[in-house]
Amino acid sequence: MSTSITILRISFIFFIVLLSSELKAQKIFEVSNQSQADVKVFVVKYESQADLKVFKVPYESQAKGNEGKWFFTSYAAQADKKVFFVDYESQADLKIVYVKYASQAGWKQKGKLHLLQ
Numbered sequence: 692m693s694t695s696i697t698i699l700r701i702s703f704i705f706f707i708v709l710l711s712s713e714l715k716a717q718k719i720f721e722v723s724n725q726s727q728a729d730v731k732v733f734v735v736k737y738e739s740q741a742d743l744k745v746f747k748v749p750y751e752s753q754a755k756g757n758e759g760k761w762f763f764t765s766y767a768a769q770a771d772k773k774v775f776f777v778d779y780e781s782q783a784d785l786k787i788v789y790v791k792y793a794s795q796a797g798w799k800q801k802g803k804l805h806l807l808q
Contacts, residue, residue, distance in 0.1 A: 717754045717807060719761045720770035727767075728775035730806050733783035741788035742800040743807075748793070757807050759796030772807055 722728050735741050745759045754762035764770045777783050785806050790796055798804055 717757060717759070717761045718751060718764050718769060718771045720764045720767045720773050722767065722773045722775050725775045725777070727773055729772045730774050731777050731782055731784045732774045733777050733780045733786050735780070735786050735788050738788050738790075738799070740786060742786045742803045743788075743798055744790045744796050745787045746790050746793045746796040753793075757798075757804060759790075759798065760793060 725731060738744060743759050745761050748754050748760050748762050751762045751764075754760050767773055780786065785803055
């Protein structure tokens with residue numbers, strides 16, 4: 692009986708951790724110094740070059756989940772992640788491309804998903 696309760700507790704904790712990481716909003720603040728950034732980002736021209744396709748949303752409530760819908764905040768304290776846009780691709784942790792429609796947003800390289808969690 693004790694083993695089944697332990698397994699149930701571990702399953703519950705795993706579920707909560709997984710759920711919380713998936714629900715994290717993507718509120719982004721652009722910093723002016725590279726040393727202040729959580730993630731260094733380079734904007735590419737073509738979707739085929741990107742790790743993440745990003746759609747800029749006009750309202751914070753639209754930036755749900757780690758799915759490429761970014762809301763840019765006015766203050767660093769409001770943001771989930773601080774980014775610095777680098778000049779060269781080789782300097783970047785993450786390559787993004789901006790897309791025209793929200794439905795196009797999403798990860799192309801799931802291996803980089805952890806950068807925004």
